[in-house]
Amino acid sequence: DFWEYDAGTGSWTQKANLPGAARLDAVGFSIARKGYMGLGGDHSNVLFNDLWEYDPSSDSWHQMPDFPGESRAGAIAFTIAGYGYIGVGWGFGDTNDIWKFDPVNQTWTKETEYPGAGSSGMVCFAIGDKAYIGTGFLVNDFWEYTPSTKQWRQLQNFPEPFLNNSVS
16 A cells, blocks of 8 residues: 655555555655655565656656566665666565666666665765765765766765665
8 A cells, every 4th residue: 555644744645556466575665756666676585676666746657668687575766867777676686786777768777886785775975966875784985876877986884883774
């Protein structure tokens, strides 16, 4: 199920349910007043690669082209310059990849692979035209990604041995 929170009234309103399978460890990002949600897995180790667009003006979901990388859960997602980015996470194959989603043309483009040690339980956020990705299960490295140049730059490690499944 899917819910909207109104901070002004402190109330919750149920919205249209996601048409895809129920899941955990999914990703989400927003672009131009629409929400995007997908990937993740279930309690039987079934992993998903679907992506859904939510339009709040019509309270409706539309399926987007599937994520072209390996199906996975616990991935990272961020938005920069009108594009959504999804990558890393845990799956049954290579998950150091990063993919860019163009919501206008509904296409995916493979970006430069994540060079860090982690791939699961990572933290990710964007500031301006850069993304910051790192930590995770049993690692503490931290990286800056500039999509316009497709360049990675290693930053100072997180000061603790690791930070797993954190929120940003």
